[in-house]
Amino acid sequence: MLKLCRFLAKDQPRVGLYLPEGVADLSVKGFKSLTEILENPSALRSISGADLPGHKLGTIELLAPVEQQEVWAAGVTYLRSKKARMEESEFSASAYDRVYEAPRPEIFFKSVGAKVSGASGNVGIRADAKWNVPEPELALVINSRKELVGFTVGNDMSSRDIEGENLLYLPQAKVYKHSCALGPCITLGATEAEARTWTISVHIFRDGKDVFSGKTSVDQIKRSFSELIDYLWRSQEFPSGVVLLTGTGIVPGDDFTLQPADRVRINISGIGSIENTVVEV
Numbered sequence: 001m002l003k004l005c006r007f008l009a010k011d012q013p014r015v016g017l018y019l020p021e022g023v024a025d026l027s028v029k030g031f032k033s034l035t036e037i038l039e040n041p042s043a044l045r046s047i048s049g050a051d052l053p054g055h056k057l058g059t060i061e062l063l064a065p066v067e068q069q070e071v072w073a074a075g076v077t078y079l080r081s082k083k084a085r086m087e088e089s090e091f092s093a094s095a096y097d098r099v100y101e102a103p104r105p106e107i108f109f110k111s112v113g114a115k116v117s118g119a120s121g122n123v124g125i126r127a128d129a130k131w132n133v134p135e136p137e138l139a140l141v142i143n144s145r146k147e148l149v150g151f152t153v154g155n156d157m158s159s160r161d162i163e164g165e166n167l168l169y170l171p172q173a174k175v176y177k178h179s180c181a182l183g184p185c186i187t188l189g190a191t192e193a194e195a196r197t198w199t200i201s202v203h204i205f206r207d208g209k210d211v212f213s214g215k216t217s218v219d220q221i222k223r224s225f226s227e228l229i230d231y232l233w234r235s236q237e238f239p240s241g242v243v244l245l246t247g248t249g250i251v252p253g254d255d256f257t258l259q260p261a262d263r264v265r266i267n268i269s270g271i272g273s274i275e276n277t278v279v280e281v
Helices: 034-039 079-088 093-101 160-165 167-174 225-233
Strands: 003-009 012-019 022-025 061-063 070-075 106-112 122-125 136-142 148-156 180-188 199-206 209-217 242-245 263-268 272-280
Touching: 003 022, 003 034, 061 180, 070 225, 106 167, 106 225, 136 199, 136 225, 136 263, 148 225, 148 242, 148 263, 148 272, 160 167, 180 272, 225 242
Parallel strands: 070 242, 122 272
Antiparallel strands: 003 012, 003 061, 003 180, 012 022, 070 106, 136 148, 136 242, 148 180, 199 209, 199 263, 263 272
């Protein structure tokens, strides 16, 4: 399976193949954007990273693998997530129980592409929130024709106290500066069955110490990917495609909150890792 990425070289964003030893530059083959490849992934069939100029990972900046695409998110797709949302919501706990069992999933807007942080960028915690957590998630990459063409790693940052205070505050708890990170690449060509064999893990480091870690399986997502995509597309259109976060199954305990300078590392087998620094915004 090929892995597609965006990176910065000579102050210009470029697209490349993400390889264990570095990035192979696809611009020499005439590819100018990520979107054009996602619209026609078969264009890469005859491309080999060995035939392209390369860049070592430490010498370039990896950008978020998103351009004009919007980023949306699905919630309460894991049983653990449902329980956590019920625990944080004093006045509306039963709503999350009903969403988990309902035919219609919870789907909400997360970010425009330009605001998404890359694999080593910053993620934010709100200055007016007291309980902030990362949400490690598998992200579906879908083109304008509603085709699931790839997968990437996502961090759907969340202010749990704001969301728990009132369900109507969900946009403020979820959508703010540095609230979303994606990367390091898009794994192309994997099926849902293959993706469901992958594991998701997170480690949070503070002052050099691992202060929280967790692990889950993509197969714990209750709803099928096609179901989530179908609901996302209802009464909608995405001319450049869209990225859909699929919910989290890893939730830190109620006594844990992120602090500035923490580092959040999320790995999904089959894709790779992102590691972002927490800043207050």
